[in-house]
Amino acid sequence: MPETSVQRCVDGVGISSLCDWDVFAFVYRHVTSLISTEHIARLVGYKSKVVGGALDRLERQKLIERSRPSRGVRLYRVLDSKDAERRRCLKELVILSESRAGRLELVKRLSPVRSDSIGEEEPSAESMN
Amino acid sequence: MSENVVTRTGIKGLDSILLGGIPRTNVILVQGVTGSGKTLMGMEFIYRGITQFNEPGLIVVFETNPDKLIRDAAGFGWNLEELQREKKLQIIFTSPQVFDQELRSSDSLLLETASEMGAQRIFVDGVGLLTPLPGSVNFVRSGFRELFQQLIESLNRENLTAMFSLEAGNASDSKATVEMADFLADTVIELGRNRRGRHIQRSLEVIKSRGQDYEAGEHTLQIVGGRGLEVFRRVQAPLRAHSTQPTSDTKQSLIGVDAIDSLTGGGIFEGSTTMIVGVSGVGKTVLSTQILREGARNHKTRGLLVSLDEHPAQIIRNAKTLGLDIEAEVADGTIQIMFESPQELDIDAHYNRIIQLIEKHDIQRMVIDGMTSYSTAIGEISVYRDFFHAIVAYTKQRLMTAFFNYENPEFLGISSYMPDFPVNSIVDNLILMNLVEINNALHRCISVVKSRGTKHSFDTREFAIGQGGISLVPLEEDVVPAIALQNYSSLLGRAPTRFSLPKRINGAAVQDRA
Numbered sequence: 001m002p003e004t005s006v007q008r009c010v011d012g013v014g015i016s017s018l019c020d021w022d023v024f025a026f027v028y029r030h031v032t033s034l035i036s037t038e039h040i041a042r043l044v045g046y047k048s049k050v051v052g053g054a055l056d057r058l059e060r061q062k063l064i065e066r067s068r069p070s071r072g073v074r075l076y077r078v079l080d081s082k083d084a085e086r087r088r089c090l091k092e093l094v095i096l097s098e099s100r101a102g103r104l105e106l107v108k109r110l111s112p113v114r115s116d117s118i119g120e121e122e123p124s125a126e127s128m129n
Numbered sequence: 130m131s132e133n134v135v136t137r138t139g140i141k142g143l144d145s146i147l148l149g150g151i152p153r154t155n156v157i158l159v160q161g162v163t164g165s166g167k168t169l170m171g172m173e174f175i176y177r178g179i180t181q182f183n184e185p186g187l188i189v190v191f192e193t194n195p196d197k198l199i200r201d202a203a204g205f206g207w208n209l210e211e212l213q214r215e216k217k218l219q220i221i222f223t224s225p226q227v228f229d230q231e232l233r234s235s236d237s238l239l240l241e242t243a244s245e246m247g248a249q250r251i252f253v254d255g256v257g258l259l260t261p262l263p264g265s266v267n268f269v270r271s272g273f274r275e276l277f278q279q280l281i282e283s284l285n286r287e288n289l290t291a292m293f294s295l296e297a298g299n300a301s302d303s304k305a306t307v308e309m310a311d312f313l314a315d316t317v318i319e320l321g322r323n324r325r326g327r328h329i330q331r332s333l334e335v336i337k338s339r340g341q342d343y344e345a346g347e348h349t350l351q352i353v354g355g356r357g358l359e360v361f362r363r364v365q366a367p368l369r370a371h372s373t374q375p376t377s378d379t380k381q382s383l384i385g386v387d388a389i390d391s392l393t394g395g396g397i398f399e400g401s402t403t404m405i406v407g408v409s410g411v412g413k414t415v416l417s418t419q420i421l422r423e424g425a426r427n428h429k430t431r432g433l434l435v436s437l438d439e440h441p442a443q444i445i446r447n448a449k450t451l452g453l454d455i456e457a458e459v460a461d462g463t464i465q466i467m468f469e470s471p472q473e474l475d476i477d478a479h480y481n482r483i484i485q486l487i488e489k490h491d492i493q494r495m496v497i498d499g500m501t502s503y504s505t506a507i508g509e510i511s512v513y514r515d516f517f518h519a520i521v522a523y524t525k526q527r528l529m530t531a532f533f534n535y536e537n538p539e540f541l542g543i544s545s546y547m548p549d550f551p552v553n554s555i556v557d558n559l560i561l562m563n564l565v566e567i568n569n570a571l572h573r574c575i576s577v578v579k580s581r582g583t584k585h586s587f588d589t590r591e592f593a594i595g596q597g598g599i600s601l602v603p604l605e606e607d608v609v610p611a612i613a614l615q616n617y618s619s620l621l622g623r624a625p626t627r628f629s630l631p632k633r634i635n636g637a638a639v640q641d642r643a
Contacts, residue, residue, distance in 0.1 A: 031195035031213070034223035034231065034239055070238045073227050080214070 009089035018110040023054040032077040139177025142360030152340040157292040161320030167294035171252035178250045185217045186250035195220040225258040232283035256293035315339040349477035361477035365515040384419035388601040394583035400528035407562030413534040417496040425463040430493035432464045437502035441466035452596040471506035499534035557581040
C-alpha cells in the first residue's frame, strides 16, 4: 500500500490514536464478539478504562456498533459503512497492520499510546460475572 | 425417517451414513484429536444448513479468530462474509464463561441474536473449554457435567439443533470430559486422524445416535480442496437393500471368438463373475480389452475398465497396436476407463468412485485389472478381501458381468490358482492363462477350470495374440512342427515332459551311455 494511500485512508476513516485503532482492529477481526470491556482490554494489552474510552469513540464515529449490556458483556461488531471508500480503507488498513512494517507505518501516523494506558488491571467485579 | 423430523447435515456422504440425517434437536457431539477435522465439520454443518436447507445458523468460537475461519472457509468456496451480510449467519467470538452465563440468562444477547435471525442450527467450537470458574457454584458441584447439561437444556428450549466440537486428549481429565459429554449428547461422531505407514488417513465413526439407525463402523473421511468434507462408507458394510439377487439365463460371448466360447460352454452368463488368473505378460489385459470391446460393439453393453497399473492413454495405445481400437468407444462413453494410482489408495473412496461410475454410466460389463495391485496398495488382507466381496456383491445385485484379473506370481509352476488371495470359491468362472515352455520358446495356453452352471471344456488350448487380439491356435496346426504340443504332459505345472522315444541306430534301439 503506497504511503500516500495509507495517510489518505487514516485520514478518511477518522481514527486518530493507535489505541483506538488496536481496539477497532480487534472488533474487526473478531467479526461479532460477545465480550466484556475487561476481556478486550486483556486481549489487546491496554487498561480497561482506555479500551472503554476507545469503544465509546469508535461507536460515536459509527465505526462499530454494540448491543445493550447484559451482565457485563455486550455484542460488538463493525458497523457496515455505506461508504464504499471507507469500507475499502478499513479493510486495507487492517491487512496492513497485520505485518510489522505495516504496523510501523500506522504508528507513524497515529497518536502514540501513553505508557500508563498499557498493562493489566485487577479484574473488576463486573468482569467476573 | 421423514424429512421434517431430521436435520440433514448436507456433508457429502454423511447423511447416507446416518440413513437420511440426524433426528431434529438431537445434540451432536463431534470429538476427535487435533487436526481430525472437527471445526471444519461444524462450519460445513452450518454452511450447508444455510445454503442447502435455508436454516440460518450461529457459530460460536472461543479460541479461533473468526476472520481466520472466514479465510479458511473461502478456501472451500464458502462465502461466510456474504452470509453474515444477509443475516443468515453469525460468527460470535466469546469466552466460555460468558457463553455459559449467557445461556442461563433470561435476557441472553446470544439467544436474542439467534431468535432475531431465525437460527435453527448452532455450532460451538471447543466445548471442552467450558470449565467452571473456581469458586463458582458450578465448580463446587459437578463441574463440566452440569455446565454441559445446562447448555443442552438452553439450546433445546430454543429449538436449536446444536453441534459441539470436543478435543479428545490423552490426559485423564480430558478422557473424563469426553466420557461425560458422550453420555449426555444424543449423537456422538468420532473423527480420527490415523497414521497408516507414513501417510495420514482420516476416519469417521458414529458412536451413537439416539432415535435412529445408522451405518456402524469406521468410515473414511476426506477433506476435499475447494469443496469440503466427504465421507465414504466403509466397503465392508453390507448392502441395506435385501431384494432377491437377480439371475439371468442369457449367455454372452466372451470376446466374440467362437472357439473361446466353446471352451466356456457357449459363452458366460450375464451377471456372472469371472476370475482371470495368469502370470505376467500372458495377455490378461488384452483379453480384458476384448471383453469390453465385444460388449460395447456386439451386445450394446457399456463397459468399465478399472486399472491401478496403466493410464487410460497407454491402455488405448496398446490396444490400438493390436488392432483393438477402443478410442471411439472411450470418446462416446460406451467404455469408461478409470485409473487411480495405487500410492496411498484409500479403498473406501476408491470403491465409492467405482460405484458412482457404474451408476452414472449404467455399466453392465466391468473388468478390474488387476487384483494383485490392490493387494500391494491395501496392505491388510482382510480389507482387500472385504473390498473384493463388496464389489462382487454389488455387481451381482445389478446383474453386471464382472471380470477380475489376478496375476499369479508363480512363474515357474502354478501350485494354486491364487496363492495369496484364495477367493476362487466366490467367483462363478475361473479362466487360467498360462505360459508354457516348449523347446526354447514360451507358448500361451488357456484353460477354463471352472464355469458354474455350464458344461465347459477342460481342454488346455494354445492361443496367440496378434492383430485383432486373442485367437485360439487350431488343434490340427502344428505350431512347433517338430514336436506337437499334444506330445507333452504337465503343461499346467509349467514343467512339461515329452513322451520320450528310445534312441535308434541303424533301426535298433540302443541305451544312452551315462
